[in-house]
Amino acid sequence: MTMLAFEKVHKYYGEHHVLKGIDAVIDRGEVVVVCGPSGSGKSTLIRTVTRLEAIQQGRILFETRDVHARDVRLNQLRARIGFVFQSFNLFQNLSVRQNLILGPTKVLGLSRDEALARAETLLAKVGLAHKIDAMPANLSGGQQQRVAIARALAMKPPLMLFDEPTSALDPEMVQEVLHVMRSLADEGLTMIIVTHEMGFAREVSSRVWFMDQGQLLEDAPPARFFSRPAHERAQRFLQDVLRPSPRELAAAHSAA
């Protein structure tokens, strides 16, 4: 069953053509990883899904409703699409607990107790039950991002969007966040993930989208995308990101 459909989506920033006719469909339960060089329009693409960015042409259908239609109930729509940001964006004035219950109580109309029970379950799931009273400023980046994921999940959204969720993290914190995302994929949650973590993409995704200069060049299962990408541009991108770093080369060398 189709969850999200892009139909000839175009976006411009003034003269700059950022999305050039995106056509794609995502079914329920799919995990789509969007990759591509920076400035290719990946983040812009997922930001158009919840109308954080406007589009100038085409349609985006979420559960068959036109997201950019004038009469759409925007807040109800956003409550059904979780969004995780690169820079976490936890509410700085609120504790972890309040971050997690604000949306459920104010938007979904849950009682405080119901919302709190939900918050505790989710915090336990991301391994941060002991941080429920902490303020965001006192958490590490990895912890903040896991709370941000829990905050999005607290709305019980059928679709989750991740905008480079690990790009702002120190290397040792990347895995704890990817681990949480992997468990969500295992539960069958529909997700679109913009990321440069190619190992994660290979293991977890059901499809990989490759974008370049505002176009969706490749839409393939990970096995095919990583072994024989169709476009020359995607081949070069993979060579660049998969090329081992000088440190890894040195380590391999000394081991041999």
Place this chain on the structure above:
Amino acid sequence: MFAILHDYLALFLVGNWPHGPLGGVAITLVISALGLTVSFPIAVAIGLCLVSPCRALRRTAGGWTRLIRGVPLLMLIFWAYFAVPLVVGAQVSAVTTAVCAIIVYESAFLAQIVRAGLEGLPRGQMEAARSNGLSWLQSMRYVQLPQALANMLPSMVNQFVSIIKATSLAYVIGVPELTYSAAQVNTITLTKPLQTFLVLAAFYFVLCFAISRFAGHLERRIARRRAGLA
């Protein structure tokens, strides 16, 4: 000078109270505090209009604050002196008039402080709140305003200082505030205007300096808390 201070301390501090109306430092502080407390919610409302997505609201609020900020307070006080009784349809005391003028004036200044405080927050806070499904107003109320107001606290206290100095203008419509007390003392002593008004200056300075120091203290505490130390 100290003789003046000694002889007329009560007049400087409370005016002719308890035999007459409350005056001096006391009424200056009452007018200032009342001005600040009443103008604060008005300023928040105008400030919200200034950053609202609705263009008509933004334009109106912007025009209003520019208008008020482009007019001397003394003119507003005169204007209120004649306008407020007309609007209310009854005699209005000079103190009430002064308070009304100060509220109108200060709310325009405070509104710009509120706007700056809201615009100074990281954009991600609003995006995250809206992505969570909160409406614009809810996101302001629960996420942005609390952060902006905490950041604004020092500016607000400094604004209180400027209100205290501004109340001296209420002298012209006969409000028995601190400057009025000094003028009274001057009429009694007759030959010592320089000393009398130096005492007046000292009163204002002590009040304002103390409050500025308090603002500085708040500022440092907020900075420490933001660094995650408190």
